[in-house]
Amino acid sequence: xxxxxxxxxxxxxxxxxxxxxxxxxxxxxxxxxxxxxxxxxxxxxxxxxxxxxxxxxxxxxxxxxxxxxxxxxxxxxxxxxxxxxxxxxxxxxxxxxxxxxxxxxxxxxxxxxxxxxxxxxxxxxxxxxx
Numbered sequence: 010x011x012x013x014x015x016x017x018x019x020x021x022x023x024x025x026x027x028x029x030x031x032x033x034x035x036x037x038x039x040x041x042x043x044x045x046x047x048x049x050x051x052x053x054x055x056x057x058x059x060x061x062x063x064x065x066x067x068x069x070x071x072x073x074x075x076x077x078x079x080x081x082x083x084x085x086x087x088x089x090x091x092x093x094x095x096x097x098x099x100x101x102x103x104x105x106x107x108x109x110x111x112x113x114x115x116x117x118x119x120x121x122x123x124x125x126x127x128x129x130x131x132x133x134x135x136x137x138x139x
Contacts, residue, residue, distance in 0.1 A: 029057030034072030059106025069128035
């Protein structure tokens, strides 16, 4: 069984190897659902630089919430998404890619590697790893 820190570090390694933030999280957590790695990669491909190209939610967080939806089979997923988001924000300092990267302030709150790590850890805290 892989521990949460191993999943988090796997996600960071995937990010560093060319996956976008969302893809890195969904790929690292791929064994938590029955969807193929290829399908997860395709599904999460559009969330690089967050949703809307840094305009909204961090892609890593989106990946964690996508995985939660698969894991919960859509049952009580909204509450889980809220808790994952709150956990992520407490770890990272914000929810939007632009804020995290300091687009308007010049102050980076959380580098991508840490966002990916924090998204996996938030998922693990709320959903658990099985």
